[in-house]
Amino acid sequence: MSALPSSARTTASVPSAAPKTSVPSSLQPHALLRITDVAKSFGASRVLESVSLDVRAGETLGLIGPNGAGKTTLFNIVTGFLRADTGTVLFEGRELGAMPPPARARLGLVRTFQKSLVFPTQSIRRNVAMAVRAQGSGAYRWWGGRAAHAQADAAAQALIDGCALAGCGDELVADLSYGEQRIVDMLIALAQSPRVLLLDEPTAGLSTEEAAQLLALVRQHHAQTAVVLIAHDIDVVFRECDRIAVLDLGQLIAVDTPEVIRQHPGVRAAYLGALAEVQA
Amino acid sequence: MSYYLVQTLNALSFSVLLMLTGLGLSLVLSLMNFVNLTHGSFFLLGGYVAIHWIGAGAPWWLAFPAAFVIAGAVGLVLDRFPFGRFYPRTHLMQVLLTYGLSVIFADLMRWGFGADTMSLPTPELLRGVVFVAGLPFPIYRLFIIVSGGALALALWYAIDRTLWGAAIRACVIDRGIVETLGLNTRRIFTVGVVIAAGLGGLGGALGSGMLSAYPGLDEEVLLLALLVVVVGGLGSFGGTVLSALLLGFVTTFSRVWLPEFANFLSLGIMAAVLVIWPSGLVVRKMRPV
């Protein structure tokens, strides 16, 4: 995990020569999530400035930038935890407006947080079942006791058995290691049947092996899901992502395939050291 | 018109009392995240001290510092035991502890001072009325407004402009960092509790000339102090002042308009404020996620 130096302000410029691997806009696949001209200030500090971004079905979009660039703020706005000052967010063609987070989640706009927000006093299976039940109609039933849980528990167990924690459904999450809790955190998000998955630094604090395991888990369930991945480990980003969006000081300075981003002068200026490592 | 002017002055004097009391409660809450439901007991104790002090013939102007000192001393003892052990505990446990203590104190005070309502033998200088736009207004309440206001100003200066105040403000934001600077935060907490208790007692002493002292006053004042602190927003001097003014005016004018159900109305208005601003009037902006 490389700590990126904060960049000097660069003008947002698109390279003049047409890069070999970017796709002409007329042939671009449809945008599942369309962010247009989003801006956000907290008091005097402008955290996001005129950010426009498309997320396409089936792709993995990396979102990188130095600390404080506005990545998590963008996630918060897209998922409804914050209101943007200006701009719109369209999900499957539908403007989200002031829709609160639970409603967005039910539409399939799913996110994780920088910290693992799990339920430590419950078993792994109960943790995942909590997410499964939210999808169904029985989430608010106050009768039925144990039987009402059977269906959700079974679905949860199926998810658990497909990963490194197979067979451990009954263990209490409080007794798990940090890396294992991260996996539970991811399972909870995957259990929500996401259409777009916004992952906020899912591999932070994990060893290379644990990070690979986690991302493999995501890829397993990825087929119809678009994924937006915030990560600080450049290797991970370049390996996993179809496209990369670079955010710096609240502005989107580039959105393109990894190869183009590698050559991009603005991005190179921001991450000179890290990219040089990757190329070597 | 002049009637409303007098009522405004009444409201102002009540607001000043609420502000002093609220500041004490707010200080302890912001500084060490400690909910102290014995605060009403300090208020009542201060009232009794002032009444007995002046009643015994001692110099009247010393009654108020005496109330501060005595209440502060009780605060000092409580900080040693059992408050100190409860600073890191949950709010629920603190509420239960301090509530239990307030019940004990209420009974001890009823035992010691009797169950009758005692009024302050107002000193010669502060007796009588002054005429405001033709209507009489007690001089004592003017005294409350002036002295209480001056005290609040002094407190504000101490917290905002002195090094001691800076240490306290720093502790509120991040206790750990202050420790790394070599300051004994535990002692700062003790100072905070003593000052808060003293303020409570002082408020009660000042207030005794307006509200008297009787068993049950501690509980009434506690509810008002909690409202002032919570409606104002945590950790904000300005917020506490604002909500003290709000509550003072709402309470006074509710009595004017709806004498029977005045409390119902004023409680309702404060509740409505909390519904509209769930974290109080002056909120410190923090990242939600």
Added chain:
Amino acid sequence: MSTGLPAAPLLAKRRLGDKIALALVLVLALAPLISGDGFSLRFGAEILLIGTAVMSLNLLIGGGGLVSLGHAAVFGAAGYSAAVAAGSLGAQLPLMLLIGIAAGMLIAGIMGLVTLRSSGLFFLVLTLVVGQMVWELAFRWREVTGGADGLRGFPKLALGSLRLDTPLALYLVAAGIALIGWMVTRSFQQAPIGQALAGVRDQPIRMGALGYQVGRIRVTAFLVAGAVAGAAGAIYPFVNQYIGPNSVHWSMSAALIIMAVIGGVGSLYGGYLGALVYLFVQTEVSSYTDRWQLVIGLIFVATVILMPNGIAHWLGQRGVRGGRV
């Protein structure tokens, strides 16, 4: 507001403690029936009714982390409603229960709605304020509630032509309410909604991100707690043919909370043990000395200092030390 619940490793101890507490409650519940003594039957009925109210409060505190300082207002409002209605409509048991449940749900529902966006100390004070608004009504509205004197002289409890005003009958009615209240509360806790409420307690932000309507969960919890407390509250005036504003005051709410803590927060049966201990001490001490208020205060202080996890947890620890795991 965090309630300091036992950490994961202590859950097994707590479950054992729950079983022991249940056994204790059942044994104690049979005692007045065996002795047949009128006073202990009436006192037992009071404990059962208040214990049911504490159990419903535990649903909010233990189940949802929602520490309400206004629950006595829910309980007491149901009592007042039943007593007032009895005056004009007669004190038929089903009608009293219906009115009590409705009143309880109304007050609790209002509290739940009003506190939707509040948490921590703000939640606590807001429930306190709403509860005190109810007290102000009970205390000042003399024509309806009897004001400071409270209500007396309303008809005695009956079912059809059968009179239910004997100590034994009252005790059996209270026991029936306690049983049904327990079934409802237990069903709530084990059903999806109960799990969802626990989720909101532990990770409110995540629950929102999962798609749960957190507000709906909170209000539902209040409504169910209000219904259970309301059923118990409806019969409470008939135990001593009296209800007064003290039953609605926030000091009573504080007493309900300490009873929940004494029994063990989160324990279903703990509420009854807590009510037993508290009310027993209060009655005993007040017959010996005028300073019983002091002792009440000491109960609060002693509980949080010596036994903050309550009896059920303490029993569980004993069981584990005895060798069984």
